[in-house]
Ligand SMILES: Cc1cc2nc3c(=O)[nH]c(=O)nc-3n(C[C@H](O)[C@H](O)[C@H](O)COP(=O)(O)OP(=O)(O)OC[C@H]3O[C@@H](n4cnc5c(N)ncnc54)[C@H](O)[C@@H]3O)c2cc1C
């Protein structure tokens with residue numbers, strides 16, 4: 001059986017642990033860990049746990065609402081739309097967003113042909129457990145496979161990447177020479193780990209990244225050794241890996257170019273709390289420090305040189321440098337796709353390179369970039385599990401709905417991370433802030449709520465082991481409630497007032513691509529994507 005816990009909803013009440021202790025466990029006050037593929041013998045316990053979960057966060061054998069069994073074939077479409085009966089939909093990227101979209105398409109009565117194209121060879125799997133339960137050894141990577149979609153009636157073309165898109169002919173080209181026709185296309189190709197920038201150093205035995213199940217298996221094997229681990233980059237993935245190292249008793253150094261861990265996502269004030277948490281757990285944390293070189297002997301990693309002049313002996317280095325969007329296959333397609341992602345409108349319809357919206361090409365998940373009204377229509381790319389699911393649902397609905405029935409993707413971003421026994425959650429966009437204030441709990445105990453404000457309104461909230469409050473703050477963000485908050489809370493700290501959030505300036509990523517506009521006559525004016533370096 002397959003189990004997925006929507007950890008954005010989970011509030012750590014622990015009823016599931018009580019009902020099925022062999023499947024679920026708490027790794028701190030609120031951080032839940034679980035086996036995504038327990039034995040059939042556990043089914044009764046797991047179903048009881050799912051029924052007991054007060055926030056319905058437990059999904060058994062499906063992700064999201066259960067899908068009705070569906071036999072593909074002609075049947076009357078509810079709105080008489082021919083496309084629903086005979087259309088051809090192709091989804092490129094057979095992972096979380098792609099799978100969820102496929103399920104929703106069928107749920108909405110799409111009975112036409114559905115083709116899933118994915119470059120990974122095996123069954124689609126869930127990534128969040130990779131940096132948590134899989135690295136600790138609690139479950140093997142193969143147990144993270146997503147629940148199968150029974151009765152989906154799709155053609156699966158897996159293990160073969162899409163290499164091109166011809167929009168005029170409406171065909172997706174595959175690496176093996178085939179090309180697949182479509183009427184509507186969903187782009188859900190996600191991201192990959194940004195590699196260590198020096199190719200020779202990256203090739204040293206002992207230099208790794210983490211994105212796939214295979215990466216996790218390899219890293220898990222190496223973590224059972226004894227020597228020092230170097231984690232390069234203290235974003236969420238790097239911090240979770242450091243946490244696992246300490247859990248396993250491995251010495252670990254974290255080198256972070258910014259002022260604190262998680263600073264790029266949560267700002268400097270909460271980043272300082274994360275730094276305190278890391279050091280309290282024995283991490284050798286070096287902030288404001290870059291790794292300038294990785295050196296080896298006979299092809300094996302031996303040491304790392306740091307920008308402060310220090311050298312450390314290491315036998316494993318994990319480059320946790322963020323993600324690169326999988327958009328290369330869209331080059332020359334005429335879509336607004338570049339290193340920044342695939343730009344689309346709030347209904348997930350992709351823009352062409354001129355900024356005109358297309359009607360038959362949609363995007364969802366980590367690869368998509370779309371404007372959010374709550375954040376002044378800024379285009380956001382969100383690498384969050386919950387966003388991939390919610391956006392895929394909107395994209396799929398819109399793919400089979402007429403103009404007047406389409407939905408906007410207005411869900412606020414929600415994220416979770418488990419590290420050092422603490423469950424960290426956020427709602428909204430913490431970097432869209434000028435001030436932050438602790439409204440509940442105590443920072444010293446690593447159990448609090450921080451609320452972020454921008455020009456007098458609440459824009460985000462971050463909780464450390466206080467996940468139960470997230471929904472409340474989500475409502476305040478949606479209502480543009482005033483900041484600083486005016487209400488009293490049960491455990492409000494005695495002296496609390498807003499302080500600057502210390503959100504770092506957005507560093508312009510070295511995108512290597514830019515858009516230029518040519519022509520004078522409005523009928524001729526066109527935008528072009530120019531790659532500056534290769
Ligand atoms: C280690 C790790 C831990 C995480 N932890 C958390 C967490 O705690 N909380 C949270 O909210 N989120 C977490 N995430 C993020 C979350 O997993 C992602 O947001 C989610 O996987 C996005 O789903 P997606 O379908 O958009 O993209 P992906 O999961 O990246 O899937 C895209 C798929 O498309 C395939 N593909 C790419 N190019 C092509 C091509 N040309 N042709 C065919 N197929 C292609 C890829 O190989 C991949 O299978 C974590 C991610 C990782 C890697």
Ligand code: SF4
Pocket residue numbers: 005009010011012013014015016017032049052053054055056057058
């Ligand atoms: S909220 Fe649900 S999934 Fe989370 S710990 Fe409680 S019972 Fe388990």
